[in-house]
Amino acid sequence: MKLAHLADLHLGFRQFDRQTPRGGNQREADIAEAFRRAVDDLLAQQPDLVLVAGDVFHSVRPTNAAILFLWRQLQRIRVALPETAIVVIAGNHDTPRSAETGTILRLYEALGVEVVVDKPRGLHFPKLDCAVLAVPSQALSAPERPALRPEPGAALNVLLVHGLLEEVLGPEESAAEYWGATLTRAEIAPAQWDYVALGDYHVAHEVAANAWYPGSLEYVNPRAWVQLREEARRKLPGKGYLLVDLPGAKVTFRHVPTARRLLDLRPVQGAGLTAKEIDEQIAERVAKARPPIEDQVVRLVVYGVSRATARDLDHAAIRSFKARALNFHLDVRRPDATYEAGIGAPGRRQTLPETVKEFLGRRLLDADVNREEFVRLGVAYVEEAGQEEPVT
Numbered sequence: 001m002k003l004a005h006l007a008d009l010h011l012g013f014r015q016f017d018r019q020t021p022r023g024g025n026q027r028e029a030d031i032a033e034a035f036r037r038a039v040d041d042l043l044a045q046q047p048d049l050v051l052v053a054g055d056v057f058h059s060v061r062p063t064n065a066a067i068l069f070l071w072r073q074l075q076r077i078r079v080a081l082p083e084t085a086i087v088v089i090a091g092n093h094d095t096p097r098s099a100e101t102g103t104i105l106r107l108y109e110a111l112g113v114e115v116v117v118d119k120p121r122g123l124h125f126p127k128l129d130c131a132v133l134a135v136p137s138q139a140l141s142a143p144e145r146p147a148l149r150p151e152p153g154a155a156l157n158v159l160l161v162h163g164l165l166e167e168v169l170g171p172e173e174s175a176a177e178y179w180g181a182t183l184t185r186a187e188i189a190p191a192q193w194d195y196v197a198l199g200d201y202h203v204a205h206e207v208a209a210n211a212w213y214p215g216s217l218e219y220v221n222p223r224a225w226v227q228l229r230e231e232a233r234r235k236l237p238g239k240g241y242l243l244v245d246l247p248g249a250k251v252t253f254r255h256v257p258t259a260r261r262l263l264d265l266r267p268v269q270g271a272g273l274t275a276k277e278i279d280e281q282i283a284e285r286v287a288k289a290r291p292p293i294e295d296q297v298v299r300l301v302v303y304g305v306s307r308a309t310a311r312d313l314d315h316a317a318i319r320s321f322k323a324r325a326l327n328f329h330l331d332v333r334r335p336d337a338t339y340e341a342g343i344g345a346p347g348r349r350q351t352l353p354e355t356v357k358e359f360l361g362r363r364l365l366d367a368d369v370n371r372e373e374f375v376r377l378g379v380a381y382v383e384e385a386g387q388e389e390p391v392t
């Protein structure tokens, strides 16, 4: 039996202000395109079972465009592979905060897709003699953790679950970036399953020979640059999904190229340099970018630049880079992390984490959100983002 394992599609994710010719958000179109390409490959590979391990949509209330898009793609699989079973679980991104909100995922049951949103559900596919225990994100947030056990009668047992095994995080990553429920290796106990299909972590990762994260299909994390480095460390060609032969769990990574590249240009060490010297280094980094920056998502960090020097940079040149790239983020960092006191300001100004802490402390929240934890995560997140190390 051949199984396809996808996760973290994040359909509906939007970023930057570039629009498509039809007026949609360009990054949202990129995210959709990644899934369309994955479906193209699924139709060629003809799996018997398709598992989507959560975070199908980026939010609980996706746009009509995203809802329709997913319908059409699932319909393509339905028509081309009528015998193929499809199972979708909700992740932390597409789980409603309250039962009243409901979930749009249920819509796809009309296409014959098995949709599991709240409690764990055991599914059995007699033609494949395969049982799938589907465990959505919400099941792991319940006060009583479910025991995850295979079905004794089935020839093949697969666990499908959305949660974070913290041991997979790279040195620069943190659990706060994923927000989902955490899992332990003892809970998933890979040895008792033929295969464990995980979702939540966005870089493809082998947890055990028969337990994998396929990773997301596009770069949707605010700190996607960290993921790029993690992918390089793991010698991954980029984004994709997994094909698994059962029994025996022979796993193949199917690379699905993204619509455009993320380019993290080599940082400029600006300390002691004049504005003109920094301009020259920026221009040199841009000129050497491969692929060229046209229509790509580009970041260039410049360290150790005073406010005065930053003012004197060649802003016309920077604007021209911004016009060429889909997004060009010139990330100019001050010589030290704390902010300078403004003229006439009474003492020290708040640091960014302090401002974030104050803002999140008084922001309106849903009743079921724990404010203390919410503020703690927000502040940790901002602090981490400010501490990114230069790349060599």
Ligand SMILES: [Mn+2]
Binding pocket: 008, 054, 055, 091, 093, 200, 201, 202
């Ligand atoms: Mn996700």
